[in-house]
Amino acid sequence: MDYIKKSPWICVYNAGSCNGCDLEVLALLNPKYDIERFGCELKASPRHADILLVTGIGSKQNQKRLKLVYEQMASKKKVIAVGSCAISGGPFREGWVFTEPVDRIIPVDMYVPGCPPRPEAIIDALIKVLEELDGDKKDKPKQTRRRSKKAKK
Amino acid sequence: MTEWVFFVAAPFIALLLQGIRRKLNARMQNRIGPPVWQPFLDVIKLVQKGKSDSEGNLNFFFVIAPIIFFITTWVMFLFVPFAIWSFEFDFLLLIYLTILSGGLYVLAGFASDSPLGVHGAMREMITMVVYETSFTLCLFTFIVISGTLTLANYPPEGLLLQAPLAAVILYLIGSIELKITPFDTAEAPTEILEGFSTEFSGAGLAFLELGDAMKFLFFCVFIPFLLFGTGNMWLFALLVLLFVFIFTFSKVTTPRFRVDQVVQVYFVVLILAVINLAWVII
Ligand code: SF4
Numbered sequence: 001m002d003y004i005k006k007s008p009w010i011c012v013y014n015a016g017s018c019n020g021c022d023l024e025v026l027a028l029l030n031p032k033y034d035i036e037r038f039g040c041e042l043k044a045s046p047r048h049a050d051i052l053l054v055t056g057i058g059s060k061q062n063q064k065r066l067k068l069v070y071e072q073m074a075s076k077k078k079v080i081a082v083g084s085c086a087i088s089g090g091p092f093r094e095g096w097v098f099t100e101p102v103d104r105i106i107p108v109d110m111y112v113p114g115c116p117p118r119p120e121a122i123i124d125a126l127i128k129v130l131e132e133l134d135g136d137k138k139d140k141p142k143q144t145r146r147r148s149k150k151a152k153k
Numbered sequence: 154m155t156e157w158v159f160f161v162a163a164p165f166i167a168l169l170l171q172g173i174r175r176k177l178n179a180r181m182q183n184r185i186g187p188p189v190w191q192p193f194l195d196v197i198k199l200v201q202k203g204k205s206d207s208e209g210n211l212n213f214f215f216v217i218a219p220i221i222f223f224i225t226t227w228v229m230f231l232f233v234p235f236a237i238w239s240f241e242f243d244f245l246l247l248i249y250l251t252i253l254s255g256g257l258y259v260l261a262g263f264a265s266d267s268p269l270g271v272h273g274a275m276r277e278m279i280t281m282v283v284y285e286t287s288f289t290l291c292l293f294t295f296i297v298i299s300g301t302l303t304l305a306n307y308p309p310e311g312l313l314l315q316a317p318l319a320a321v322i323l324y325l326i327g328s329i330e331l332k333i334t335p336f337d338t339a340e341a342p343t344e345i346l347e348g349f350s351t352e353f354s355g356a357g358l359a360f361l362e363l364g365d366a367m368k369f370l371f372f373c374v375f376i377p378f379l380l381f382g383t384g385n386m387w388l389f390a391l392l393v394l395l396f397v398f399i400f401t402f403s404k405v406t407t408p409r410f411r412v413d414q415v416v417q418v419y420f421v422v423l424i425l426a427v428i429n430l431a432w433v434i435i
Contacts (some may be wrong), residue, residue, distance in 0.1 A: 006194040007194045034186070037179075047351065047354040074204060
């Protein structure tokens with residue numbers, strides 16, 4: 001059993017975002033969304049974290065640092081690209097700071113579109129990433145069974 | 154028998170208290186919060202996950218400091234609240250152990266060789282000079298009143314009435330040692346990324362977290378032990394929970410002191426401790 005699923009620690013990296021996405025990520029901690037109930041904690045240091053949330057376009061200045069932050073995380077790490085900036089450059093696509101999207105700099109496991117995405121969407125991405133951690137084959141039949149039961153009801 | 158059970162179970166009780174603390178914290182902020190056994194899962198995960206490849210891993214002290222920190226903190230439970238191991242002058246040894254566990258934490262910060270860790274360690278070193286002195290002075294008042302240096306002979310009804318000022322000082326020092334706001338300047342997650350533990354990962358971080366949890370348990374046990382005694386076990390357990398509540402309440406409701414303010418505050422505590430000791434002796 002993989003205990004990362006039970007206590008995923010999160011680190012946020014702002015790779016040149018407009019701060020809109022960062023505020024939505026912070027909203028995950030407030031009483032309404034409260035991701036701490038899944039055991040998540042927002043950690044300041046990437047060495048403690050299991051999941052990296054990247055916001056922003058990954059500008060020229062940020063590329064080297066983003067790679068460094070990714071390398072500093074311990075093995076079994078997952079990356080979520082939050083916001084349309086991180087996926088494609090978003091509204092800054094034409095700007096001179098934009099060079100390439102985040103998934104060309106570091107491997108990305110999950111994308112959350114939106115400008116900014118809603119906190120519910122980020123939580124959904126988190127849970128899907130955690131499901132991936134457990135190895136794909138074991139859990140899938142269980143899930144389909146559960147779903148079919150519900151469908152019958 | 155009870156003593157040994159408590160001693161062996163101390164890490165588990167500490168983690169459980171940590172879970173209760175996080176749950177309380179969440180409820181005070183009107184959140185649901187993690188389950189009570191969350192700290193156990195965190196520690197298991199950290200051990201299971203393994204280290205990140207930091208250059209610090211090559212440093213001997215970086216590897217060994219969290220483990221000694223954990224063991225030192227555990228050994229303190231040999232004396233408090235039940236004197237399992239008792240000899241003359243063990244009160245002094247206990248004072249020494251509390252200072253040592255603080256010092257090892259600083260060593261872990263310096264060994265991590267990262268600017269953030271070193272920064273946290275330096276902040277802690279500067280302030281340690283003041284608050285450990287006040288802590289020692291404060292404990293001396295209890296030694297003077299009870300007239301014993303052996304913890305086994307400590308009066309079981311507590312000494313709150315003879316030294317009411319010491320209660321305030323002990324509470325302040327407890328929150329300073331445990332790095333609870335408003336005194337968590339040395340850790341300051343939002344300024345220097347928790348200082349000491351920034352570079353740690355895997356089992357090292359797990360030991361640091363465990364040691365922290367046990368230090369929290371130690372102070373929650375030690376303060377009621379000094380003030381109210383262990384005469385009535387149920388009352389004692391209730392008081393331990395009360396202190397968990399008070400510390401959590403302080404953590405949730407207060408902001409942090411700036412670095413330059415914090416030394417002044419510690420000097421006020423030191424002066425209080427001196428007044429307290431002088432008052433008791435005279
Ligand atoms: S996706 Fe939108 S809100 Fe998020 S960083 Fe980009 S511009 Fe800002």
